[in-house]
Amino acid sequence: xxxxxxxxxxxxxxxxxxxxxxxxxxxxxxxxxxxxxxxxxxxxxxxxxxxxxxxxxxxxxxxxxxxxxxxxxxxxxxxxxxxxxxxxxxxxxxxxxxxxxxxxxxxxxxxxxxxxxxxxxxxxxxxxxxxxxxxxxxxxxxxxxxxxxxxxxxxxxxxxxxxxxxxxxxxxxxxxxxxxxxxxxxxxxxxxxxxxxxxxxxxxxxxxxxxxxxxxxxxxxxxxxxxxxxxxxxxxxxxxxxxxxxxxxxxxxxxxxxxxxxxxxxxxxxxxxxxxxxxxxxx
Amino acid sequence: xxxxxxxxxxxxxxxxxxxxxxxxxxxxxxxxxxxxxxxxxxxxxxxxxxxxxxxxxxxxxxxxxxxxxxxxxxxxxxxxxxxxxxxxxxxxxxxxxxxxxxxxxxxxxxxxxxxxxxxxxxxxxxxxxxxxxxxxxxxxxxxxxxxxxxxxxxxxxxxxxxxxxxxxxxxxxxxxxxxxxxxxxxxxxxxxxxxxxxxxxxxxxxxxxxxxxx
Ligand SMILES: [Fe+2]
Numbered sequence: 001x002x003x004x005x006x007x008x009x010x011x012x013x014x015x016x017x018x019x020x021x022x023x024x025x026x027x028x029x030x031x032x033x034x035x036x037x038x039x040x041x042x043x044x045x046x047x048x049x050x051x052x053x054x055x056x057x058x059x060x061x062x063x064x065x066x067x068x069x070x071x072x073x074x075x076x077x078x079x080x081x082x083x084x085x086x087x088x089x090x091x092x093x094x095x096x097x098x099x100x101x102x103x104x105x106x107x108x109x110x111x112x113x114x115x116x117x118x119x120x121x122x123x124x125x126x127x128x129x130x131x132x133x134x135x136x137x138x139x140x141x142x143x144x145x146x147x148x149x150x151x152x153x154x155x156x157x158x159x160x161x162x163x164x165x166x167x168x169x170x171x172x173x174x175x176x177x178x179x180x181x182x183x184x185x186x187x188x189x190x191x192x193x194x195x196x197x198x199x200x201x202x203x204x205x206x207x208x209x210x211x212x213x214x215x216x217x218x219x220x221x222x223x224x225x226x227x228x229x230x231x232x233x234x235x236x237x238x239x240x241x242x243x244x245x246x247x248x249x250x251x252x253x254x255x256x257x258x259x260x261x262x263x264x265x266x267x268x269x270x271x272x273x274x275x276x277x278x279x280x281x282x283x
Numbered sequence: 284x285x286x287x288x289x290x291x292x293x294x295x296x297x298x299x300x301x302x303x304x305x306x307x308x309x310x311x312x313x314x315x316x317x318x319x320x321x322x323x324x325x326x327x328x329x330x331x332x333x334x335x336x337x338x339x340x341x342x343x344x345x346x347x348x349x350x351x352x353x354x355x356x357x358x359x360x361x362x363x364x365x366x367x368x369x370x371x372x373x374x375x376x377x378x379x380x381x382x383x384x385x386x387x388x389x390x391x392x393x394x395x396x397x398x399x400x401x402x403x404x405x406x407x408x409x410x411x412x413x414x415x416x417x418x419x420x421x422x423x424x425x426x427x428x429x430x431x432x433x434x435x436x437x438x439x440x441x442x443x444x445x446x447x448x449x450x451x452x453x454x455x456x457x458x459x460x461x462x463x464x465x466x467x468x469x470x471x472x473x474x475x476x477x478x479x480x481x482x483x484x485x486x487x488x489x490x491x492x493x494x495x496x497x
Binding site: 018021029090091092093094095096097114115116118119123124206221222224225228229230231232233235236239240 | 291292314316318319320322400401402403458459461486487488489490494495496497
């Protein structure tokens with residue numbers, strides 16, 4: 001199994017911290033096994049490796065991003081992030097003992113809501129994942145799943161009652177996903193919850209959760225509390241995944257585990273030649 | 284009303300919430316954002332506890348810190364049966380206190396490993412895991428021999444005590460610190476029993492005995 005990043009992963013941007021957590025004093029983190037230190041320097045940011053190499057940086061979507069290789073372009077677009085009446089909050093950066101791709105796979109799966117997020121994102125007996133659409137964009141750069149409907153007792157911090165919630169998932173990056181869900185405050189608009197996963201090692205991740213939401217009622221710490229509560233419920237599920245790396249052979253796991261979007265995600269990773277954090281299908 | 288200065292993802296706060304729920308007590312929950320906000324180091328909370336540690340319990344004029352002390356207080360104040368903090372024999376009182384001390388050792392090891400892995404605290408995760416592994420081995424052996432003598436709980440006797448409540452959270456959250464419970468079957472049977480105590484409640488990272496129930 002690969003302990004070294006494949007070319008596709010090597011040349012990606014990865015979020016390594018929320019911007020609010022970056023100060024003038026250097027902090028350390030790991031990106032695909034490489035020890036990095038990062039800090040605020042003058043008007044910008046600086047990321048260096050242990051052997052003194054300076055890495056490219058981006059400050060975007062409330063996070064600091066870097067790359068071990070040479071990214072071909074900037075980051076994927078999240079247009080809603082720039083709408084002025086939204087609040088953007090880094091809910092927290094959480095480490096989990098499982099591969100980054102397992103983290104994304106779990107984020108895409110609605111089937112676990114009633115069992116794992118009982119009373120919040122789902123409840124018994126509403127266990128059915130209704131038929132939804134999933135496709136690859138024309139240029140093959142991202143996966144989009146639409147018309148994902150699910151009954152949720154407490155869809156967000158501003159919910160007052162249960163409702164059928166519509167989800168749209170985007171996977172524009174091998175370890176990032178952007179989720180859009182109906183806002184309880186405005187039926188024409190969508191809350192945005194982005195999951196930017198930093199691969200620490202092949203079986204270890206740090207998830208940066210950035211919310212861009214319509215909530216003019218609650219304080220940041222309550223919104224963070226809500227999001228971390230949900231993510232805390234996912235942790236034991238993630239950490240008990242066997243194997244800890246994501247098998248790209250879609251026959252490797254039962255059909256229930258690997259639903260439509262998960263199958264497309266695995267095929268997409270395989271097509272891009274991703275070996276880091278995965279178990280490639282036998283040729 | 285009882286007031287608890289609380290953080291959702293803290294095992295030491297959770298054990299107090301668990302005890303309050305089992306005893307059927309109402310309380311006010313005051314959230315102190317330990318992570319990511321580090322609000323426990325800000326003046327507002329340091330005025331409550333100068334050590335900056337959660338949880339803190341207030342009941343009337345009493346203000347108590349240290350989760351094990353809070354469990355002891357709640358049992359003495361609100362459990363008329365005397366089950367939860369046993370004073371019936373000197374041996375059982377001593378054994379209960381011994382396991383409360385063990386719970387502090389779990390905080391220093393299993394909890395530290397979890398904070399290092401999950402929340403990026405600058406602790407030595409490997410040393411913490413090694414310490415936790417030793418404790419888990421001791422706990423597993425104790426429970427295994429105890430079961431053979433017909434005892435289900437940490438302190439011998441028919442009913443659970445605050446010792447079980449004190450040790451349960453950081454055992455149950457151990458995988459977040461990279462400490463598997465798979466090698467400790469007696470521990471796994473004991474945690475299943477704790478989950479069936481009437482009034483049991485969960486926290487993120489700990490599931491109920493029956494998945495999907497509330
Ligand atoms: Fe989840």
